[in-house]
Amino acid sequence: MSRRMERVNQLIRDELSQLIPGYLKDSAPGSMVTVTEVVTAADLGSAKVFISVLGDPEEKKAVIDKLSGGASFFRHELASRLYIRKVPELLFRSDESIERGSRLLELLDQVAAEEDGKNTAKK
Secondary structure, three states: OOOHHHHHHHHHHHHHHHHHHHHHHHOOOOOEEEEEEEEEEEOEEEEEEEEEEOOOOOEEEEEEEHHHHHHHHHHHHHHHHHHOOOOOOOEEEEOHHHHHHHHHHHHHHHHHHHHHHHHHOOO
């Protein structure tokens, strides 16, 4: 990926991180929503926006649906905030990597605790 595309992705991510909490404050007031990554196509035609939502699966789906419904609003806001010729179409996707990482850490802690238990029993 070129340096320019990395900068565009970062700019879009930063701006959306500021816009999304205000957009969701009425519909999902207690939700922890994070923009984890933005991947923009080389032609700036589209950008996948990966969103992490802490909550139950229904809440995650509701947040992604709400953001997808407001994609034109976000695109308009980005057009007024960013100095790029073409603002990509935004495609919101759920990012489960934080939950997977958390689960992996729990499993590693569990294995470490079992190993400590075995080592203590041997002494």
